[in-house]
Amino acid sequence: MPAPLLEMRQIVKTFGSLRANDHVDFEVQSGEIHALLGENGAGKTTLMNVLYGLYQPDGGEIYWKGEKITLHSPRDAIRHRIGMIHQHLMLVPNFTVLENILVGLPSPKEPFLPIQETLTRLEDFAAQYGLPIDPTLKVKQLPLGLQQRVEILKALFRGADLLILDEPTAVLSPLEVEEFFAVLKNLVGKGVSIIFISHKLDEVLRISDRITVLRQGKRIGTIETRQATQPILAEMMVGRAVALDHSFPKGGAAQPILELKGVSLTRPKVGRVLKEITLTLHSGEILGIAGIDGNGQEELADVVCGLIPYSAGQMFIEGRSILNPTPRKMKAAGLGYVPADRQRVGLVKNFSIAHNLVLKSFDAPPFNAYGFLREKVVRLNAQQIIAEFDIRAADLLQPVGELSGGNQQKVILGRELKLAQRLLVAVHPTRGLDVGATESVRQFLHAQKQKGIGILLISADLDELLAMSDRIAVLFRGEILGVVPGEAASLPAISRMMLGERLEATA
Amino acid sequence: MEEVVWLTFLVSLLAAGVRLATPLLFAALGGITNELAGVLNIGLEGMMIAGTFGAYIGALLSGSEWGGALGGMLAGGLLGLLFAYLSITWRGDQVVLGTGLNIFALGLTSFFFRSMYKAGISQFVPSFQAWNVPLLSDIPLIGQIFFRQVPLVYLAYMLIPIATFLLYKTTWGLKLRCCGEHPRAAETVGVNVVKTRYLALCLSGMLAGLGGTFLSLGQISAFTEGLVSGRGFIALAAIIFGRWKPLNVALACLLFGVADALQLRLQGFGLPIRYEFLLMFPYLLTLVTFIIFVNRGDSPAGLGKPYPEK
Ligand SMILES: Nc1ncnc2c1ncn2[C@@H]1O[C@H](COP(=O)(O)OP(=O)(O)OP(=O)(O)O)[C@@H](O)[C@H]1O
Ligand SMILES: [Mg+2]
Numbered sequence: 001m002p003a004p005l006l007e008m009r010q011i012v013k014t015f016g017s018l019r020a021n022d023h024v025d026f027e028v029q030s031g032e033i034h035a036l037l038g039e040n041g042a043g044k045t046t047l048m049n050v051l052y053g054l055y056q057p058d059g060g061e062i063y064w065k066g067e068k069i070t071l072h073s074p075r076d077a078i079r080h081r082i083g084m085i086h087q088h089l090m091l092v093p094n095f096t097v098l099e100n101i102l103v104g105l106p107s108p109k110e111p112f113l114p115i116q117e118t119l120t121r122l123e124d125f126a127a128q129y130g131l132p133i134d135p136t137l138k139v140k141q142l143p144l145g146l147q148q149r150v151e152i153l154k155a156l157f158r159g160a161d162l163l164i165l166d167e168p169t170a171v172l173s174p175l176e177v178e179e180f181f182a183v184l185k186n187l188v189g190k191g192v193s194i195i196f197i198s199h200k201l202d203e204v205l206r207i208s209d210r211i212t213v214l215r216q217g218k219r220i221g222t223i224e225t226r227q228a229t230q231p232i233l234a235e236m237m238v239g240r241a242v243a244l245d246h247s248f249p250k251g252g253a254a255q256p257i258l259e260l261k262g263v264s265l266t267r268p269k270v271g272r273v274l275k276e277i278t279l280t281l282h283s284g285e286i287l288g289i290a291g292i293d294g295n296g297q298e299e300l301a302d303v304v305c306g307l308i309p310y311s312a313g314q315m316f317i318e319g320r321s322i323l324n325p326t327p328r329k330m331k332a333a334g335l336g337y338v339p340a341d342r343q344r345v346g347l348v349k350n351f352s353i354a355h356n357l358v359l360k361s362f363d364a365p366p367f368n369a370y371g372f373l374r375e376k377v378v379r380l381n382a383q384q385i386i387a388e389f390d391i392r393a394a395d396l397l398q399p400v401g402e403l404s405g406g407n408q409q410k411v412i413l414g415r416e417l418k419l420a421q422r423l424l425v426a427v428h429p430t431r432g433l434d435v436g437a438t439e440s441v442r443q444f445l446h447a448q449k450q451k452g453i454g455i456l457l458i459s460a461d462l463d464e465l466l467a468m469s470d471r472i473a474v475l476f477r478g479e480i481l482g483v484v485p486g487e488a489a490s491l492p493a494i495s496r497m498m499l500g501e502r503l504e505a506t507a
Numbered sequence: 508m509e510e511v512v513w514l515t516f517l518v519s520l521l522a523a524g525v526r527l528a529t530p531l532l533f534a535a536l537g538g539i540t541n542e543l544a545g546v547l548n549i550g551l552e553g554m555m556i557a558g559t560f561g562a563y564i565g566a567l568l569s570g571s572e573w574g575g576a577l578g579g580m581l582a583g584g585l586l587g588l589l590f591a592y593l594s595i596t597w598r599g600d601q602v603v604l605g606t607g608l609n610i611f612a613l614g615l616t617s618f619f620f621r622s623m624y625k626a627g628i629s630q631f632v633p634s635f636q637a638w639n640v641p642l643l644s645d646i647p648l649i650g651q652i653f654f655r656q657v658p659l660v661y662l663a664y665m666l667i668p669i670a671t672f673l674l675y676k677t678t679w680g681l682k683l684r685c686c687g688e689h690p691r692a693a694e695t696v697g698v699n700v701v702k703t704r705y706l707a708l709c710l711s712g713m714l715a716g717l718g719g720t721f722l723s724l725g726q727i728s729a730f731t732e733g734l735v736s737g738r739g740f741i742a743l744a745a746i747i748f749g750r751w752k753p754l755n756v757a758l759a760c761l762l763f764g765v766a767d768a769l770q771l772r773l774q775g776f777g778l779p780i781r782y783e784f785l786l787m788f789p790y791l792l793t794l795v796t797f798i799i800f801v802n803r804g805d806s807p808a809g810l811g812k813p814y815p816e817k
Contacts (some may be wrong), residue, residue: 052695054694054695073694073697073699074694074695074696074697075697075699078696078697084695086695090689090691090692090695090696091689091692092685092688092689092692092808093688093689093808094688094805094808095684095685095688099681102678102681103681103682103685103692103693103696103698104682104685104693104696104697104698105678105696106678107678110677110678111673111677111678111679112676112677112678113676113677113678113681154696158696401816
């Protein structure tokens with residue numbers, strides 16, 4: 001075998017008493033797609049941050065193209081042509097797409113910004129890789145899927161021999177994943193090597209050449225993808241056999257709990273993002289919402305949760321009309337909400353896990369007595385949820401910002417699933433979770449459903465929707481094109497509706 | 508006849524407004540720079556104070572007003588460097604540090620001044636004289652208002668497009684603004700956030716120092732205590748009012764300058780109001796601006812937060 005493109009030897013990185021990377025060896029061959037797998041908190045992002053110069057390792061060496069290198073900052077990584085797409089997007093929401101791409105890019109005509117050149121190159125890239133984007137839009141106006149596209153373009157613009165992709169597909173819909181994989185294949189064809197992190201084993205098996213698995217900071221092993229199967233990988237990750245494809249019993253819907261009648265939402269400059277949505281969710285039912293990202297799913301969730309006032313229509317909970325819903329009213333009505341953008345909406349990063357877990361309930365008993373926070377109860381609550389959801393953290397007072405991506409999500413899930421007394425709106429609830437955690441969240445959702453809670457499940461993962469939902473409604477450009485039963489046989493109909501075809505059959 | 512009197516009054520009011528806006532403008536342009544880089548600099552006031560004294564010493568030593576300007580910039584710049592060291596390297600709270608800086612500058616200049624002049628009266632030093640811009644100063648009205656001023660005023664005009672260009676049209680400006688919006692994202696594309704913020708604060712200090720220079724060498728030719736008296740805070744208000752865009756901020760400064768000029772003139776009118784109330788006018792305007800505009804939300808997202816986060 002030729003000398004590897006990259007070799008990381010015995011990398012150690014500790015945070016306080018926690019060893020996030022414990023003597024990890026990792027190598028990438030030129031021209032390969034190397035997948036990095038591991039549970040939430042296994043140390044994948046940490047290892048990649050070391051490689052990108054964001055963290056200084058406490059031990060170990062890095063060899064790049066045969067030479068030993070030291071990376072003091074991302075500048076060094078960029079200079080060596082190492083690129084990275086981060087798990088939490090590194091975009092400036094207030095900047096336009098173009099500005100986000102231009103930041104830090106060397107200019108052929110310093111100090112002027114190479115605007116014209118970049119626009120031309122952007123068109124080239126768009127055509128070449130199938131990544132069209134409107135460069136004049138502000139990033140905050142884009143759905144997550146398109147924001148991801150901006151990150152990809154950013155990395156491509158900087159030029160890279162090695163591209164680190166930290167869970168790039170977590171925010172993509174199945175169709176976008178296909179496009180994305182085509183982009184990756186294209187890149188590999190042009191001599192770029194890729195490190196690919198994902199929790200979706202089927203993706204990893206399809207796209208990678210080799211797979212390295214980490215568990216609790218240690219390298220468990222590296223195998224050729226052709227010799228790998230999902231059960232093998234899952235066992236390497238978790239350390240024991242994991243049940244993978246679980247399907248859940250359907251049925252059990254009772255009386256209507258949430259009804260939307262002709263609900264529309266108009267946004268300034270954007271236009272109508274929701275068009276006369278009429279839906280009924282029953283208690284004890286999981287109603288799936290399918291659709292390509294950016295077709296109104298997130299707005300629908302925000303409207304139901306009272307975050308955005310709708311422009312027209314009516315909303316009922318248990319038959320009672322809810323006028324001007326606010327998050328507080330909806331919470332009081334027994335609603336839990338797992339938002340799509342957990343980084344911005346769901347958590348206060350500097351607060352401890354314990355405090356984040358009572359963000360919505362600190363003002364009432366049992367957490368509050370006479371206006372004082374009852375820290376003991378707050379901590380007890382945290383202990384319970386941490387155990388129940390298997391949140392991996394140093395202790396319950398650790399700031400949420402220090403947790404691994406997947407564990408941050410478990411914190412929100414733990415809080416919201418507890419709050420949901422009648423109704424739960426979950427947007428991509430298993431996005432970014434490892435196989436074990438995904439499984440337990442699905443179990444939990446199912447258990448809630450059996451308790452008679454109505455669940456609106458918005459997900460880009462069709463397999464998840466099919467496995468869990470009793471019925472599936474498809475959103476396209478803010479409109480519901482049809483509702484079908486949640487069974488494998490509905491798949492072709494769903495796919496067609498996701499692309500805009502209207503179907504007559506409803507369930 | 509009546510009209511001529513009014514016109515003369517208006518022209519002299521506006522000319523004075525332009526003059527009084529100049530120190531604000533220098534400080535505000537400095538403040539825009541450090542705020543867009545993500546550092547909240549309440550210490551603008553202190554930097555201006557340092558500038559008034561530095562300029563006086565500079566002029567005294569060099570025997571030239573331009574030497575004074577250099578001294579003012581140096582004094583402000585040094586405070587900027589100190590602020591950067593404490594807030595970036597030592598991660599101090601920016602609001603607390605800024606307030607401390609103001610008190611520090613006030614105390615230090617008074618200390619030096621009083622140890623130099625026991626009587627509390629300084630000598631006169633070379634100062635900036637009005638210079639009529641050829642041709643432009645002959646334009647009726649406009650010429651009298653804008654083009655019969657001291658050179659520092661013209662420098663301030665020129666800095667408006669220069670700042671707009673540097674901050675909004677160059678690679679450097681884009682990097683700087685990225686540090687203010689999302690420092691971690693800036694870091695991941697290879698921007699040195701710490702260096703950028705240091706530089707922004709030094710530049711800001713130098714500009715505020717020029718503002719101070721204008722107060723001691725552009726209006727009077729000496730140093731006294733209390734020359735700045737809150738102008739650094741008015742500059743902060745102008746930045747918010749003008750939404751971090753140099754031209755808009757300049758217009759806001761002009762508004763405050765004119766308000767100040769008006770207040771001075773009204774004092775001479777012998778209105779049946781105590782002059783203290785008139786004195787309050789520009790500050791009241793500042794307060795109102797803060798109340799109305801401070802929560803409009805398009806401030807740089809990372810403003811006031813230390814980086815790295817921990
Ligand atoms: N800046 C930090 N300070 C303290 N602890 C940290 C920090 N960054 C990561 N950790 C800890 O290091 C461990 C590894 O985290 P890392 O982000 O590498 O996990 P990961 O494998 O990427 O997980 P995920 O799949 O959830 O993204 C976690 O236990 C996390 O809490
Ligand atoms: Mg990670």
